[in-house]
Structures are given as structure tokens and as C-alpha cells.
Amino acid sequence: MNAPRPYPRRVFLRRAGLSALAVSGGTSFLASCASGGSDSDDDVSGGGEEQTSENPFGVDAADPLHVVIFNGGYGDQYAKFHEGIYQEKFADAQIEHEAITDIRQQMQPLFNAGNPPDVLDNAGAEQMPISTLADTGQLTDLTDLWDADAIGFEGMTVRDTLHPIAIESAEYAEKPLVMNYALQVYGIWYDRALFDEQGWEPAETWPDFMNLCETIKSAGIAPMAHQGKYPYYIQQVLMDMAVKHGGHEVVFAIDSLEPDAWQHDSIRAAAEALLEIKNGGYMLEGTEGLDHIQSQTRWNEGKAAFIPSGSWLENEQASVAPAGFQTTAAPTPLLDGATLPFDCTRVEAAEAFIVPAQAANQVGGLEYLRIMLSMEGAREFTELTSAPTVVNGAADGVDASPGLASSLALIESGGDDNWNYYYTIWYSPLRPKIETVVGELAAGRISADEFCDRCQEAADETAEDPTTQQRTRP
Amino acid sequence: MQYGKYRFIVGFLVAPLVLYAVFVISPFIQTVYYSFTNWTGVSPEFEYVGLANFELLWKDDLFREAFFNNIVLLVGLPVFTVLLALLFAFLLNVGGTGAGVRGIAGNGFYKVAFFLPQVLAVPVIAVIWAVIFSPESEGLANSFLGWLGLGPYDWLASPDMALYCVLWVLVWGSVGFYLVLFNAAMSSVPRDIFEAAFIDGASRLSTFVRVTMPLLWDTIQTSWVYLAILALDAYALVFVMTIGPGGPDNSTQVMALRIAQEGFQNGKAGYASAMGVVLFFLTLIIAAVLLRVTRRERIEY
Numbered sequence: 001m002n003a004p005r006p007y008p009r010r011v012f013l014r015r016a017g018l019s020a021l022a023v024s025g026g027t028s029f030l031a032s033c034a035s036g037g038s039d040s041d042d043d044v045s046g047g048g049e050e051q052t053s054e055n056p057f058g059v060d061a062a063d064p065l066h067v068v069i070f071n072g073g074y075g076d077q078y079a080k081f082h083e084g085i086y087q088e089k090f091a092d093a094q095i096e097h098e099a100i101t102d103i104r105q106q107m108q109p110l111f112n113a114g115n116p117p118d119v120l121d122n123a124g125a126e127q128m129p130i131s132t133l134a135d136t137g138q139l140t141d142l143t144d145l146w147d148a149d150a151i152g153f154e155g156m157t158v159r160d161t162l163h164p165i166a167i168e169s170a171e172y173a174e175k176p177l178v179m180n181y182a183l184q185v186y187g188i189w190y191d192r193a194l195f196d197e198q199g200w201e202p203a204e205t206w207p208d209f210m211n212l213c214e215t216i217k218s219a220g221i222a223p224m225a226h227q228g229k230y231p232y233y234i235q236q237v238l239m240d241m242a243v244k245h246g247g248h249e250v251v252f253a254i255d256s257l258e259p260d261a262w263q264h265d266s267i268r269a270a271a272e273a274l275l276e277i278k279n280g281g282y283m284l285e286g287t288e289g290l291d292h293i294q295s296q297t298r299w300n301e302g303k304a305a306f307i308p309s310g311s312w313l314e315n316e317q318a319s320v321a322p323a324g325f326q327t328t329a330a331p332t333p334l335l336d337g338a339t340l341p342f343d344c345t346r347v348e349a350a351e352a353f354i355v356p357a358q359a360a361n362q363v364g365g366l367e368y369l370r371i372m373l374s375m376e377g378a379r380e381f382t383e384l385t386s387a388p389t390v391v392n393g394a395a396d397g398v399d400a401s402p403g404l405a406s407s408l409a410l411i412e413s414g415g416d417d418n419w420n421y422y423y424t425i426w427y428s429p430l431r432p433k434i435e436t437v438v439g440e441l442a443a444g445r446i447s448a449d450e451f452c453d454r455c456q457e458a459a460d461e462t463a464e465d466p467t468t469q470q471r472t473r474p
Numbered sequence: 475m476q477y478g479k480y481r482f483i484v485g486f487l488v489a490p491l492v493l494y495a496v497f498v499i500s501p502f503i504q505t506v507y508y509s510f511t512n513w514t515g516v517s518p519e520f521e522y523v524g525l526a527n528f529e530l531l532w533k534d535d536l537f538r539e540a541f542f543n544n545i546v547l548l549v550g551l552p553v554f555t556v557l558l559a560l561l562f563a564f565l566l567n568v569g570g571t572g573a574g575v576r577g578i579a580g581n582g583f584y585k586v587a588f589f590l591p592q593v594l595a596v597p598v599i600a601v602i603w604a605v606i607f608s609p610e611s612e613g614l615a616n617s618f619l620g621w622l623g624l625g626p627y628d629w630l631a632s633p634d635m636a637l638y639c640v641l642w643v644l645v646w647g648s649v650g651f652y653l654v655l656f657n658a659a660m661s662s663v664p665r666d667i668f669e670a671a672f673i674d675g676a677s678r679l680s681t682f683v684r685v686t687m688p689l690l691w692d693t694i695q696t697s698w699v700y701l702a703i704l705a706l707d708a709y710a711l712v713f714v715m716t717i718g719p720g721g722p723d724n725s726t727q728v729m730a731l732r733i734a735q736e737g738f739q740n741g742k743a744g745y746a747s748a749m750g751v752v753l754f755f756l757t758l759i760i761a762a763v764l765l766r767v768t769r770r771e772r773i774e775y
Contacts, residue, residue: 104738111516128516132741136517228631229717286609289631289717294608428740432718433536440723443631467512467742 044140046118047363056148056370057363061090065364066117068107070124071099073312074182074351078381079121085371086364093364102126111138116356118365121181123351130352131426134172135469140355142176145366152375161373163411165420166349166390172471179369180349181381183388185329185407186236187345188224188306189299189313192326192402200305202330204342206273209333213282216305224277225295225304228288231439234274236346237308238438240332242270243419244340251421252473257463262455269335271441271448278444288443300325310348314403315386327403329410344414346421349390423459426471433458502754508747515743527748537749540720540727547641547705547728548760552698554645559652560694562588564682566653567660568668585657588650596647600714603643604630630716633725640712640726647711648704652697659693660686688770695768699761706757709734729753 047058065086069079076099083095098117100106104126110116111128116138122128133139146159146167153161163183170176190202198219203209213223226234243251246266253261277283284304287295292309299307300321307313314327321327331345353372355365371377378394381387386404388395388411395408411418424431437454440446446454462468509527513520531537566577566584578584591599606614607629619625630636667689671681687694709730713719720727720735729749737746 108516112518114518129514129739129741132514132516136514136519138517231718231721285611286613286626286628286631288722289607289609289628291604429736429742432720432735432739436718436721436723439717439721440633443722445633445723467745 044362044366045359046361046365053149055089055367057144057366059090059093059361059363059367061092063361063364064094064096065119065361065368066096066098066359067119067368068098068100068103068117068121070103070121070127070351071101072124073315074381074385074387075099078384081380081384082368082372082377085374085377086368089367089371104128111356111358114358115360116358118355118359118361119368120354120356121351122354127352129428130178130354131172131428131469133354134177138357139172139177140357140359140362140365142170142179142355142366142369145179145369146176148366148370150373150375151370151377158370158373161391161393163347163349163390163392164416165347165418169349169420169422177354179353179373180351181353181372181389182349182351182385183311183390183407183411184348184350185311185345185388185410186240186308186348187329187331187406187410188237188308189327189329189403190306191302192328193324194302194305195328203333206333206335210276210280213277213280217282221302222284222287222304223282224306225284225287225290225299226308226442227290227292227295228439228442229291231435231442233292233308234442235435235438236310237332238270238274238441239421240346241273241335242266243346244332244342244344245269245335245338247339248419248474251419254459255422255426256472257423257427257459257468257470259460259463260456262459263452266335267455268448268452269337271451273335274441275444275448278442283442288439296320306330311387311403311407314401327401329403329406331410331414340417343410344417344419345410347411347414347418348420422471422473427462427468429465429468430458430462433461505747505750505754508744509751511744511747513744513747514741515737515746516741520744523744527745528752530745531748531752536724536727537729537732539724540729540732543637543726544706544708544728546637547644547708548702550641551644551648551705552701554641555648555652555701556694556697558645558649559656559697560687560690561682562649562653563656563660564678564686566657568678568681585654588653590650591647592651594647596710597714599643599647600711603639603646604715607639631722633721633723636716636722636726640708640716643711643715644704644708648701652701655697656690656693659690663689691768691770695765695770698768699764702760702764703757706730706753706760729756 044057046063047060049055049058049060051058067079067083069076076097079099080097083097087093087095101124103120103122103124107116107120107128111133122130122133147157150156150158150161159167165183166180167176169180170178172178188202195201200212200216203212216223228234239251242264243266246264250264250266253264284295284298287304290298295304296307296309296313296317297320298304300317311329317327329345331343334342353369355362355369359365372381373391375391375394378389378391379398381389382395382398382404386401388404388407395404398404400408424434434455437446437451437458441448441451463470510522510524511520512523512526562584566581568577608614608616609626609628609631610616611620611626613626613629615629616626619627628635630639667685668681671685676684707730708728712726712728712731713734716726718724718726720731730753733746733749733753736742736749
């Protein structure tokens with residue numbers, strides 16, 4: 001009998017990309033045999049022209065440039081603009097532009113075979129594990145780029161123009177390896193129009209926040225929704241409240257996998273606060289089972305007042321939000337005894353642009369990144385995508401939507417108090433484990449103590465795993 | 475006709491065998507090879523680490539949890555699917571009222587309706603059911619139960635129910651196919667056997683248990699193995715439908731999901747390969763055991 005199975009195994013393999021893994025593995029095996037030692041990190045490929053202040057890396061216009069862009073929320077229009085500038089500068093250069101969404105499936109074989117693109121935007125759900133790429137020497141050192149003259153900024157190096165969180169997020173083993181381009185601002189988002197109409201104001205302290213929740217609830221609106229299917233979102237609220245309570249040390253300890261990092265009083269206080277929201281009946285009914293599309297749509301429909309997310313939210317919901325809806329970010333409220341001010345928040349440098357170490361035209365890749373980070377290049381990105389970049393001041397004077405304006409205001413007001421965590425990127429096995437526990441907490445199924453214990457257990461497991469590349473902050 | 479016979483056979487076999495070797499056999503062999511390395515999946519360089527991956531796997535609590543979830547599916551999926559499919563096929567064939575042995579009215583329509591999930595892609599099924607199982611009181615399942623005065627339930631958002639929701643969707647998606655399969659097998663059983671049973675005064679139930687099941691045993695046995703293999707996978711459904719995915723609280727973790735997470739998100743392709751090897755042998759053993767314990771004497775008709 002030869003009946004097809006309902007979900008044939010081979011379809012599963014194809015879907016999971018396991019065959020890609022296996023096939024790419026085959027080439028990697030050959031490549032590793034054929035090449036022996038790979039290119040030394042110090043030699044930079046491509047270029048060879050004279051290094052001038054206009055052309056600091058000595059790009060040779062005869063070298064082609066291969067750019068791969070993640071075609072997600074930000075689209076690829078901005079990349080065409082950057083490529084246009086590169087083309088103007090190096091008229092003879094052949095630029096290959098590729099905009100894809102399945103980064104890993106398409107790029108993994110190229111990395112394994114040793115012929116990756118010159119610039120890769122490693123982002124989206126199918127991104128490659130960036131810390132693994134960094135640890136295995138697959139990324140070009142960006143120190144020369146950081147030290148090069150910034151385009152459109154008189155007398156400044158690229159390093160001088162970057163947001164500190166961009167510099168911090170680039171570092172792996174004390175070398176800048178990743179250029180995170182977009183600055184993402186996290187907060188709890190609300191509709192300014194609705195709040196104006198009702199006379200509500202985001203609360204600064206915890207008691208005020210609880211009162212506000214009660215007021216909102218009695219108006220027949222759920223005070224808070226979250227994207228329960230992906231606990232990553234509500235985790236932002238928890239972490240932000242904890243860090244603002246205990247200071248940056250709280251997150252430094254977590255990122256450094258220190259023993260008892262998750263047992264910190266600030267973490268416990270934030271966990272208790274989250275439970276208070278849940279147990280007070282302030283969460284949208286059933287929000288634990290909703291994905292981001294469903295929950296954010298409920299929020300746009302006015303069924304919930306606040307929702308945790310990042311600065312991409314306005315763009316993401318543009319087609320759903322009713323006319324007059326003003327997407328606005330608020331910082332999380334301060335718990336009693338908080339050490340950081342109210343108007344700071346988690347700010348992440350994301351959208352990781354890399355120049356692979358094995359790229360054929362590394363200097364071209366570096367120059368392309370320099371163009372992206374130019375005043376003109378960064379500004380165009382913000383205008384096209386309504387998202388801030390890591391380039392300081394590049395968004396000044398851009399016609400800002402409510403969402404972008406509130407994000408920029410938080411970047412400004414938070415200043416050096418703004419913070420970020422890295423354990424989800426540095427220790428990828430830990431990320432889902434913590435998210436699982438956060439999900440349990442947000443659903444009110446475990447206590448704050450259990451939350452701390454279970455997170456600590458997961459962190460300890462990661463620290464003890466011999467394959468973990470441990471990193472420390474600050 | 476002897477002349478060139480082997481050349482003829484070989485000529486036909488070469489292409490499929492080469493394809494099979496390249497796309498099926500060689501990935502299996504490579505996976506075994508990588509399971510002894512620390513390959514990250516994104517770098518051409520890796521080292522041989524012996525059995526280290528398998529030692530880690532032995533102590534991996536999450537993988538064990540995933541294994542036991544697969545076992546729940548392994549038991550539940552074939553039992554419910556085969557029983558329901560058999561029952562429906564029997565009703566469609568001999569469940570009709572009136573003189574003689576006939577199927578119920580609208581038999582063709584039912585077959586199409588039951589078969590429908592089969593033509594839907596798994597992610598589509600997953601999305602549909604994720605919406606039906608919405609934990610809001612306006613969700614489809616909850617509205618229906620609310621109408622009966624029950625619920626609302628958390629469905630996929632509840633660690634106690636989520637795995638059974640997955641099991642239900644797997645059963646729902648499989649019954650139609652096996653119904654058609656059993657239906658075809660039943661139609662090849664001569665009608666006079668059923669008629670003889672009825673004339674002898676056998677009830678519908680005893681006809682089903684004593685006549686239909688034994689006559690279809692070969693087909694049931696094969697279905698059982700296929701469903702067992704499906705239960706050991708369940709990746710696509712879990713990945714799209716569940717919270718996390720694999721949650722809440724890892725209650726819907728399955729081995730295939732662990733493979734994907736370790737191999738792709740965590741950059742541990744070597745470790746994921748070791749999981750793949752374990753899953754491969756588990757599947758093989760379970761299939762072999764099932765075929766052996768369900769072996770019966772063939773009934774000729």
C-alpha cells in the first residue's frame with residue numbers, strides 16, 4: 001500500500017529547513033576540507049585603491065557589491081537609496097540588491113560555502129544567530145569604520161555620531177562586529193486621542209498606575225493587553241520596571257549570568273507588580289492566548305488602553321488603526337523606591353547589519369555601512385520608515401508622526417539612563433526559557449518567588465553549559 | 475525479451491535511486507556525522523566531539539519533556555483517528571437504513587466534507603484552530619460552550635489543555651484521510667459477507683467488531699504506523715498554533731520543535747543533529763514494534 005501520509009515527513013523536513021541544514025552541511029564539509037584554514041581576520045578583501053578621507057577604506061569601483069536586505073517592517077526602499085549613493089560615488093561598481101525575508105535559509109549555505117554577501121541585514125524571525133556568527137569569526141571588525149570620518153558631520157568620526165547603545169550592542173569580545181541600525185524604543189503604548197478624550201494621563205508611580213487602571217476598568221476598557229502568545233512583549237514591562245527600580249546593575253548582573261542575578265529584589269518587586277495587574281483584573285480577558293496581530297488589533301479597537309511594544313508598532317498597525325488614533329509611547333510606572341527617573345526606558349539598537357569576514361568585497365561593505373550612517377542616509381531611513389536610527393540627531397526636524405515623536409522624546413529624555421539587555425542575544429538558549437517563565441507569571445499561575453527561582457535556575461543552567469560563551473557587563 | 479532486460483531495468487531505476495540517495499539517504503548519513511560534532515550550522519569550521527552531544531541530550535530535561543509529550547500524541551492520535559475513521563467509514567458503507575446493505579444517504583458529501591482538512595496546508599489548519607480556540611469569551615469554541623452554559627476555557631493558553639488541543643487538531647486533520655482509506659478497503663470487501671452477517675442476525679456493532687475490523691486489519695495496521703510517525707513529528711502544527719511556541723510552560727514541546735530551536739535559533743546544529751538521530755531511531759523502533767505486535771493472520775476473501 002502506498003498511501004500518502006497526512007503530513008508527509010518530507011514536507012516537514014522542507015518546512016523546517018532541515019534539508020537545507022543537511023545540504024548546506026554537505027558543502028561546508030567540503031569547504032572545510034578544501035580550504036583548510038579560512039581567511040585570516042586581519043586581511044580585508046576587496047579595495048586596494050588609495051585611502052583618502054573621501055574613500056577611507058580604499059574601495060575599488062571595479063569590485064561588485066552584494067547587498068542583502070531583510071524585507072520586513074522597514075521594507076527595502078531605504079536600501080535602494082543607500083545603494084544609489086554608493087553608485088554615485090563608485091559609478092563603475094555593480095551592485096546586486098537582494099531583498100528577502102528568509103535570511104537564514106538563503107544565507108546559511110552561502111556562509112557555509114564561504115561566499116556570503118558583502119553586506120547582510122540579519123533581521124526578522126529567520127535571522128541567523130548573531131552571537132554564533134560573532135564567536136566563530138564570521139564577522140568583519142568594524143573598528144576602522146568607527147574611526148572613519150562620518151559623512152555629513154564636520155570633523156566627527158562615525159563613532160562620535162552613534163548612540164551609546166549602538167556602540168555597546170556592536171561589541172563582541174571587545175571588538176565592534178555588528179552595526180545595529182535602527183533604534184527601537186520600548187514602552188507601554190496608548191492612544192493619545194482616547195486619553196485626551198477621557199482626561200487620562202499615563203501614571204508615573206505605581207499607586208497612581210493602579211488608580212488609573214481602576215478608572216480605565218470602570219470605563220469598560222481593559223487597562224492592559226499583551227501579546228500573550230509571545231511573552232517577549234510583556235517581558236519588556238517587567239524588565240523595565242525592575243531596572244528602573246534597581247538601576248542598571250540589575251540588568252548587568254543578568255547579562256553577566258551572575259549567580260542570584262534573578263533573585264534581585266527589584267526583579268521580585270517587578271514580578272509582584274505584574275501579578276498585581278493580572279490579579280486586579282486589569283488584563284484584557286484572554287490576552288494570554290492572543291498573538292501580536294490579535295492583541296494589537298483589540299488595542300486599536302479601543303478594547304484595551306495600554307499594550308507593551310516597541311517603536312515599530314505604529315507602522316505595523318498602520319492599516320488597522322482607525323482614523324485619529326494617536327499611537328504614543330509611555331514609560332512604565334516607577335515602583336516604590338525606584339532609583340531611575342520615570343522618563344527613561346529600554347532602548348535597543350536593532351536591525352543588525354554585518355559585513356561577513358568571508359565577503360569578497362569587505363571594504364565595499366564597510367563603505368556601504370558608512371553611507372548608511374551618513375546624515376543623509378540615516379535621515380532618509382527615518383523619513384521612509386518612521387523609525388529612529390542610531391545616528392544622533394539624524395531625525396531632527398523630520399516630520400514626525402505621534403509614535404515617532406514620542407519615541408524620539410524618550411530617547412532624548414532618558415539619555416544615559418536608557419538601558420538595554422543582551423542576554424536574549426548572547427545566550428540564545430536562555431531566551432525561550434525565560435519567556436516561558438514570564439508567560440506563566442503574566443498568566444498569574446506562579447508567584448513572584450517561583451518566578452525568580454525558575455529564571456535563576458534557567459540562567460544557572462546556561463552558565464554551567466560548557467558550550468556557553470559567557471560575557472560580562474558593563 | 476531477455477536481451478537488454480537488465481539494461482532496461484537499470485535504466486529506469488537509476489534516476490529515482492540517485493534522487494533518493496542524494497535527497498534522502500545522504501542527509502540521513504550527514505546528520506549522523508554531524509551529531510558527533512559541535513557544528514554551529516553557520517560556520518564551515520567544527521570539531522569532532524565524540525558522544526558529547528548524546529551525553530548532554532541524556533540530561534536534557536526539556537527534551538525529555540518533549541519526548542513525553544510526543545508519547546501522549548503517539549498513544550492518542552492513532553487510537554482516536556483509527557476508531558473514528560473506522561466508525562465513520564462503516565456508517566458510510568453499511569449504516570444506511572432500509573432493505574439490504576447500503577451506505578447512509580449523502581454518503582459522497584460526507585466523504586468530501588471529512589476529507590477537506592486533507593487539502594488544507596498544516597499552517598492554515600493551525601491558524602484556523604488557533605482562532606477557534608481563542609481564550610476570549612467571544613472565541614468560537616468559548617461562544618459555543620458559553621451558549622451551553624460552560625466555560626470560558628483557556629484552551630491553548632492553559633498548560634493543562636494545550637496538548638490535548640494539539641491532539642484534537644491532529645485527529646481532526648487525519649480522520650478524513652483514513653476515512654477515505656478505510657472506505658476504499660471496505661468497498662473491496664464483498665457485500666455478501668455483510669449481508670450474511672445481517673441475515674444471521676448480527677447487530678451493527680457486532681458486525682463492526684467481528685466482521686469489519688478483522689477484514690480491514692492490514693489497512694488498520696499500516697494506518698497505525700503512519701499515524702505513529704505523524705505523532706512523533708507534529709512540528710508544523712505546534713510551531714504555528716501553540717504559545718511560545720511549545721508552551722505554555724513547555725506543555726506542547728515536541729522533539730521536532732526542539733530540533734529546530736537548537737539547530738537554527740541557538741546555533742547548535744551538531745546537538746540538533748544528535749536529537750535528529752535519536753528521533754530517527756525512536757521512529758524506527760516504534761514502527762517495527764507496532765508492525766510486530768499488530769501482526770495477525772491474513773484473511774483471504
